[in-house]
Amino acid sequence: MPTTAPARQRKTSSSARRDDEAPLIPILARKVREVEAKAQRNKLGPTNRVKFQVIAFLVREERARVKADPELTDAARAELLKRLDGVATILAKTAARDTSLIQLLEADHATSPVAQRMRRDWLLESGAELPPEELVISDAKPVVVPPMVPQVATERAVVPPQIESRIAANPFLAPDLSRVPAPTPRRRLDGWELMGPLYKAFEMGAGGGAATMPLPPVPEFDRVSPKGLEVMVHQARFLEAVRAGHRSFLLADEPGLGKTAESVLAASVANAYPLVVVVPNVVKMNWAREVERWTPQRRATVINGDGNDVDAFADVFIVNYEILDRHIGWLGAIGLRGMVVDEAHFIKNLSSQRSQNVLALAQRVRETTPGGRPLLMALTGTPLINDVEDFDAIWRFLGWTNGEKPGPELMEKLDGTGLTPADKAFYPEARDAVISMGIVRRRKKDVASDLPDKLIADMPVQLDDEFGRGIREAERQLAERLAARYRRIVEARGDRGLQPGEIDDDIVRLVAQGELDESKAAGAEGDNVFAMVRRIGQAKAGLAADYAAQLQRSVGKVVFFAKHIDVMDQAEALFAANGIRAVSIRGDQTSTARQEAIDAFVNDPAVGIAVCSLTAAGVGVNLQVASNVVLAELSWTAAEQTQAIDRVHRIGQDEPVTAWRIIAAHTIDAKIAELIDQKQGLAARALDGEATDEAASESVQLAALMHLTREALGGE
Template structure:
């Protein structure tokens, strides 16, 4: 709706135009500028590239059209013919705005704003009016930034769950004022950059997905210092750890530490906090490694105190330097953790936050945002040996945590690096440069073979077993029935839409994917009811349990200690009963144990010669556990991801291991188990390509479950 200009606006508008850029525009020199700007916005909208800058431009054009229309109608010096001509030209600009809004309906709400509200919009309006030759009032020339709005770290839905440990109140009362960080001021206005109008997140992911430029994804690190001044007496950090810590000493503060599992990321993080004096430090970790983290703090920085947060935190040491909390209970501690002046944060197994819709991810990101609001250049560390699970966009949450991006565009520091390349995503050379720019922000990825020459290689050996009993035959029959059920759905779709030119025997890949995806979604919703890909894999694990346990017994007699991994509790129970019948002592690592009981089991396995086998859950013992007393692993059941399998094997393939490591995978022959093993191995190529720069042929980023179902369907259709 047109609005009437205020008296001040009329006066200011009537003072415009000491000079006129063109004869026909003497009476309204701002109109050609609006016409040019609206064409720019229209062109961006047609290409689907209407980013934040062009949305603001759209908004400013809309209310300048209204201002100018009101001025023209109120100007008594204009003839009726001139007024009609100017209004016609303004209507032309408004028509283009309307067409653009029809293309992108989210713009419609911007048409309702009557004045420039944000500093960016006010500057844009000022600059265009000055370009037109207008004389503006002093209050229109000087535009100040508004203070950034500080959002609450605690979502409204979690407010009632917040706890307030008494010890924290004692800490506040002993020092009621946080030491001010005078460097953490409102940021200066970000200068306009050449790449501001480009969509950059997609190209950044593509740069990693294609392994553009090759080479390991590791930022340049300083050389190893001549003396080790960090290790406490009796300990010594390794050269690769020392180089990382030198980067911290030189002032780098945000890292994706993606070293392969077993290279001492926990120790590096503990020492990094000491180098950066990033205390209080928060470590958000999986529940199973909380005790190990406290031990590492005591071991590497004995002058610092660590406290483990459990439950509602009644027993915490609020005066500690390092607070250790697990993901599951972080939600109830957000309030006080966001208010005690944290200067650093470590997220262990950072791939746990990859799902941005999950509460754990939102909690971590909210705390990281609060820390950046309070402290200039806090220490932020994301630790994960497997940052990519199925897709390169798994980087998204980690990059947000580190402040490198906000999910929609790069942050100022990364944008500056990209701008310095002098390239755009339209240039092929942009992609290796972009990958290098992100890596230089703080990605550190070292492989064992590169940094620990004395660490033996690991071998994964597959042991096919034949399920030749009634149970095995029923599993194979269930697989055939599932394949036929999928094939029937496929044929119904083909019959309904026609073959559309398919050659005899040719299979439509898109329909195969559609049918498999639908089956996967139904299987997830159905749980363990009817036969589906999940129930079949579980039955296969049950059928292999005794065979795998028997092999572990034989292996133990030859090599001493063995680590036995399974996914399901009933498989673990069967194995433990078999080991007991064979006279072997075992320890068990399960998800329902307390942290103390789990650590006691680990210590017994590593130090007690009488403990022969550790029976471990793939999910509960797959991270943060050191079991290098063994060099042999039996994988009784397969995981759904290559990352989970790697994590399990690397419980023994770690610093301190002095023997070659072998992982024995028990594979049920002639079942979907064989295909799953093949798919898991193929997924290794994603991390190798994106992080290590290896020339690995691109593989599908589909999940193992989806790929397995597609395989079953093709097999039933005679395609495989």
């Protein structure tokens, strides 16, 4: 058993004395909070699962050491055991949230090289003296990831009759003789846990420059655009990278810079046909139009339902996430050579069915493409929502990692740095290595200098009527309920050395998370934060619509965004009463009705306002005929807000864009707006290399509830 406590020194502080007696405990306490925070956001990836495992086994070892240490007084021993019980309690709550963690506590599960290295590093950090056999750990065996075939895809599979005809016309795909398994070389970093450091490399991205791989210069001649169209400089450089042979991309350009056109032309340059494009349902028709516009020599078909009207001999198959599971089988059998995933942040939740479907099909595409190098493109202007680990599913889709470790190509780049995660210089080098795999991120202000400015202006409104007073009272009661829970927990646990007036942030987070879980279960019903925000939206609806109507009379066309249907209904009624023609873009429309509404707003001068669903119309819609946006309700994410505004602020816009956020003063609405603005810093730091203040990693909902709790406790 290694010694986990170094020689003690005299200290005057009681907390310092306790840490000297058991220096490993503060490390375990810090690590277990990291795991707990990830579990609360359903972000328990492979790294944090191993971390959970190692914490559990070290708690067991440390408890045995503390009990057997003859130099400890009974009081000191009791205090240390109490602190270890606190760590164990958090582990238990985390395991209750994700019961699959329980199997990690079996004895043979703590012997993986990654777990052994993590345990060694923490013990060394605590000052422990380890025997030589524990300092040197043998290399990890290569991770073998079994093929992922979602069960639901098998159960719901369909094969349209037309597809049967296509397969019958060419029953055998051309044999691929180039796929000779190559021996995996042994690399210097094989024994290191690398996924956590890769995420950290982006989290520390300030000063690293924009996340864009080196791109070739602009070609002398435009060889890709059809007659009458012309690609922009940034698009041409991207297409030259495709022409040079690069085949996997995270195209993370800001919304409005023409990612759809770039993808369509990239498929043409790479001859990546047949091509499948996986998109949100609301943009299927738009994608078909873009294929026809930029590559008129190619045929696109939109897959609906069971695919009974699909064109089996098309070059481009466009399918939405919701029905992909029905079509994975036959799509994987027709010899696809390219795959595009639009709004790729939709797959960030690896436990979701749509994420599993996309990854399963991508794996099949890699298996059947000659040479194993299909064109794979993930498109999203907002790849990071709350956490850098939002990259995980996208990197897996592109084949850069398998979730457990980097793929061979990325591993070779990392190995070539000559550094390890123990070196501070490793992180900028690792970030550059991942970027060189195919991340392309351009900002409007950098590549479209002629694109007008964008301004977000907050418009506070007073909710002075009885409805408004009721909302403020409900908010006060919610805050008091949260504060009461906090006080009960503190009383039950004891003050643990808190100074008068000091607030324990861990307990605040625990209280807020409990309330958030209950609120999610109840939805918009009852007395919770979601119901409150919805009521605020209802109370603002008339004021926001009235402002939009005034704006329309003075500036022309206006785009009005709301989150809830009843808010949209109120706005449309007010516009009609004021003689303003409006169209509606909602999630429950057919693709045809939706496109007719968009065309009417764009082409008919008599249509003054487009009333849009914040979620359904926030992607794949081009409304740059307007330059003013009214956000009647706030989103819970910065990405959703950005996507909505950029329906207007995009290529083709020739006027400055202003987004007017209607905010209910003296309510939680104002705090939500502030938190959304803070979240904008995540992408700026990780992708754009800007030095920004690090916002808290919790969601806006959780942060808002923590704010209410602190406010009720009298501390901010």
